[in-house]
Amino acid sequence: MNNLQNYLILSAALFCIGIYLIITRKNAIVILMGIELMLNAANINLVAFSRMGIYQEGQLFTLFVITVAVAETAIGLAIILKTYRLFKTTDTDSLNELKN
Amino acid sequence: MPDFSVVFILLIIGLPLLSSVFSLVGNMYKYSAWLIGITFILSFTLLMRYQNPMGYSLPWIVSGNISIPFEYLVDSTGALMLMVVTLISTIVHIYSLEYMHNDTEIRRYYAYLGVFTSAMLGLVIAANFFLLFICWELMGIFSYLLIGFWHRKEAARKAAKKAFLINRIGDIGFLVAIFTFFTEFNTFSFTSVELINGNTASILFGIGILLAVCAKSAQGPFSIWLPDAMEGPTPVSALIHAATMVAAGIFLLSKTIVYIEIPIREIIVWTGAITSLLAALAALSQTDIKKLLAYSTISQLGFMMMAAGTGNTSVALFHLITHAFFKAALFLLAGNVIHALHSSTSDAQDMRTMGGLYKKMPVTFVLYIISGFSLAGLPFFSGFLSKEAIIGAAYHWDNSNAIAITTIAACISLLTAFYISRQIVLVFLGNYRGESAKPFEEIKEATKLQQSGLVVLGLFSLGICYSPNPFSVSSNIIMPFIGTIEYHLHLPMWLLFGIPLLSVTAILGAYLKYKNGISAASADMSFYEKVSYRYFYMNVVYEKLLVKPTLALSVRVAGFDKHVLDWCIDKFAVAHIIMAHSIAWIDTFLVDGFVKLMAALMAALGKRITALQKGKIQSYVMILLVSVVLLLLILLLIF
Numbered sequence: 001m002n003n004l005q006n007y008l009i010l011s012a013a014l015f016c017i018g019i020y021l022i023i024t025r026k027n028a029i030v031i032l033m034g035i036e037l038m039l040n041a042a043n044i045n046l047v048a049f050s051r052m053g054i055y056q057e058g059q060l061f062t063l064f065v066i067t068v069a070v071a072e073t074a075i076g077l078a079i080i081l082k083t084y085r086l087f088k089t090t091d092t093d094s095l096n097e098l099k100n
Numbered sequence: 101m102p103d104f105s106v107v108f109i110l111l112i113i114g115l116p117l118l119s120s121v122f123s124l125v126g127n128m129y130k131y132s133a134w135l136i137g138i139t140f141i142l143s144f145t146l147l148m149r150y151q152n153p154m155g156y157s158l159p160w161i162v163s164g165n166i167s168i169p170f171e172y173l174v175d176s177t178g179a180l181m182l183m184v185v186t187l188i189s190t191i192v193h194i195y196s197l198e199y200m201h202n203d204t205e206i207r208r209y210y211a212y213l214g215v216f217t218s219a220m221l222g223l224v225i226a227a228n229f230f231l232l233f234i235c236w237e238l239m240g241i242f243s244y245l246l247i248g249f250w251h252r253k254e255a256a257r258k259a260a261k262k263a264f265l266i267n268r269i270g271d272i273g274f275l276v277a278i279f280t281f282f283t284e285f286n287t288f289s290f291t292s293v294e295l296i297n298g299n300t301a302s303i304l305f306g307i308g309i310l311l312a313v314c315a316k317s318a319q320g321p322f323s324i325w326l327p328d329a330m331e332g333p334t335p336v337s338a339l340i341h342a343a344t345m346v347a348a349g350i351f352l353l354s355k356t357i358v359y360i361e362i363p364i365r366e367i368i369v370w371t372g373a374i375t376s377l378l379a380a381l382a383a384l385s386q387t388d389i390k391k392l393l394a395y396s397t398i399s400q401l402g403f404m405m406m407a408a409g410t411g412n413t414s415v416a417l418f419h420l421i422t423h424a425f426f427k428a429a430l431f432l433l434a435g436n437v438i439h440a441l442h443s444s445t446s447d448a449q450d451m452r453t454m455g456g457l458y459k460k461m462p463v464t465f466v467l468y469i470i471s472g473f474s475l476a477g478l479p480f481f482s483g484f485l486s487k488e489a490i491i492g493a494a495y496h497w498d499n500s501n502a503i504a505i506t507t508i509a510a511c512i513s514l515l516t517a518f519y520i521s522r523q524i525v526l527v528f529l530g531n532y533r534g535e536s537a538k539p540f541e542e543i544k545e546a547t548k549l550q551q552s553g554l555v556v557l558g559l560f561s562l563g564i565c566y567s568p569n570p571f572s573v574s575s576n577i578i579m580p581f582i583g584t585i586e587y588h589l590h591l592p593m594w595l596l597f598g599i600p601l602l603s604v605t606a607i608l609g610a611y612l613k614y615k616n617g618i619s620a621a622s623a624d625m626s627f628y629e630k631v632s633y634r635y636f637y638m639n640v641v642y643e644k645l646l647v648k649p650t651l652a653l654s655v656r657v658a659g660f661d662k663h664v665l666d667w668c669i670d671k672f673a674v675a676h677i678i679m680a681h682s683i684a685w686i687d688t689f690l691v692d693g694f695v696k697l698m699a700a701l702m703a704a705l706g707k708r709i710t711a712l713q714k715g716k717i718q719s720y721v722m723i724l725l726v727s728v729v730l731l732l733l734i735l736l737l738i739f
Binding site for chain 1: 716717721725
């Protein structure tokens with residue numbers, strides 16, 4: 001039980017780092033890394049609660065999350081690759097054609 | 101006869117109007133005398149076959165209870181006056197053919213004459229005040245038009261204005277009198293028999309009539325227009341200012357004297373007497389032929405006023421008729437002289453440059469003597485009969501001042517004899533004094549046409565026409581027509597013969613004094629001569645007292661109008677413009693500004709909102725995060 005709190009803090013910390021990366025970093029790949037971090041933070045949360053014996057299906061759900069994360073990362077990378085070919089840069093600040 | 105009489109009356113009034121209209125066309129004016137002549141024959145027939153008063157009345161103006169019919173009444177006086185007026189008018193029309201022969205505006209002249217004659221005839225037979233006033237006004241207007249006939253001459257214009265203005269003052273009096281009459285008797289007709297029975301109207305009526313008569317017949321302070329009216333053509337003076345228009349005043353007086361109270365009648369008598377005396381005195385020193393005759397007219401009208409004021413209207417009308425004939429004759433004869441002496445360098449009317457004309461103009465001379473002696477009132481002439489009748493009326497006047505009035509009348513008779521013989525001597529006798537202006541050989545007598553009319557007038561100036569007995573004023577063929585049949589104003593013998601004898605003395609005196617003419621310079625006139633010549637400086641007094649202040653006032657008022665009123669209007673217009681400008685400013689800046697403000701606000705708001713869409717994904721994520729956290733917080737707080 002004591003450990004639960006520690007695991008949750010860890011999860012929250014990871015989540016915040018992930019958000020920090022999304023918001024602050026310019027590089028598109030780093031944003032993807034941030035998304036991964038957020039997803040993994042949610043995973044940790046899920047496993048922590050499942051270990052406590054409250055929610056047994058947590059671990060199962062984690063597997064689903066990992067799968068979705070993988071798929072989503074693959075597609076994300078594909079999009080970034082395509083964007084790079086078009087704009088010749090991965091800098092998100094220069095992707096502002098929707099501006100105004 | 102009743103049916104014919106209406107037609108007669110219509111023709112008598114209508115033919116002069118017709119002649120007036122026709123005179124304006126081409127050369128028709130030459131025949132206008134024929135039309136007036138026919139009118140004369142008609143009125144003569146009417147007179148000869150006169151039996152009873154005839155008249156007719158048509159309903160004309162009806163308003164509520166007031167009804168003013170269009171009514172004429174030809175009584176005996178009316179019939180006689182019709183004949184007299186048409187006769188003199190015919191003679192004037194014929195005379196003017198020669199006298200105005202070279203005038204280019206002769207058509208206008210005959211047109212005026214025709215309407216004037218018609219108006220006078222209408223006045224004589226009008227039966228109510230309304231019609232009388234209309235004819236009165238018409239005559240006033242035509243007097244103005246005819247006096248100012250030669251309108252290019254400034255003196256003529258001024259004289260015409262003067263005559264009309266003074267006439268107008270009398271008209272105010274007349275209107276007041278008419279209204280008073282109506283208020284009292286509730287009708288405008290003065291021939292209703294039931295009124296002529298001792299009912300007198302109020303004092304106001306008398307004063308009004310007095311004013312009207314004085315202004316029209318040139319009496320009292322209103323007499324100054326008549327001498328100036330001599331600026332008109334001489335035939336006009338003969339018709340208007342001797343025979344008809346000025347007599348209209350006396351005629352009105354005779355019709356209305358029954359309604360006038362005794363105190364006013366006394367004023368009338370005294371006004372007539374004093375005016376007559378002053379005018380006779382003024383006539384003593386005149387040098388202009390026509391002006392002398394004008395003053396004589398004023399004097400004789402004063403005589404008539406005197407007689408009418410004593411209540412003896414028949415006597416006044418008798419003198420009116422005789423005066424009409426001999427005065428018209430005198431004027432037309434003076435016209436003969438003026439026409440003969442006409443030259444471009446001198447004044448043909450100045451008696452100082454005449455004299456000895458009896459050799460060249462014998463017919464004129466004889467007729468002048470006849471008419472002149474008739475004016476002077478010598479026996480065997482018509483003037484004697486009428487003048488003695490007037491003096492008799494004054495003598496028998498029922499008043500304490502009868503003797504005074506009789507004396508004044510007698511004096512005036514003597515003065516009349518003096519001044520008219522002075523004129524005859526200066527003009528016809530002695531030696532010709534005007535050689536420098538017009539050589540004696542060039543003077544010609546008047547044409548036969550002119551002479552014929554004048555002979556007729558001269559005949560009527562003789563006494564035999566009126567009464568078989570030359571010395572009796574009672575057996576008179578005119579009297580039955582114009583007044584009471586019994587006529588009992590016999591004069592005492594010494595008065596009847598004394599005055600003519602003194603008149604003869606006056607005539608001799610005048611001959612002796614003036615047979616050598618008078619000097620041409622007016623500078624050596626004595627004081628009395630000057631006063632008389634200038635008619636007691638009446639004109640000067642009026643000029644200073646009335647004319648100058650009125651003109652000054654009118655200049656002031658015009659200045660006020662120009663500077664004050666126009667200034668106000670200009671400023672008002674400026675105020676309007678200022679208001680318009682300010683409204684335009686409000687419209688441009690406030691109203692449009694408000695709209696523009698709204699538009700700018702909207703644009704700014706829109707800009708702010710579009711700023712949210714920067715196209716940066718990360719800012720979208722940021723906003724998403726912040727809003728989720730906020731929501732969680734709120735949920736947490738609530739639960």
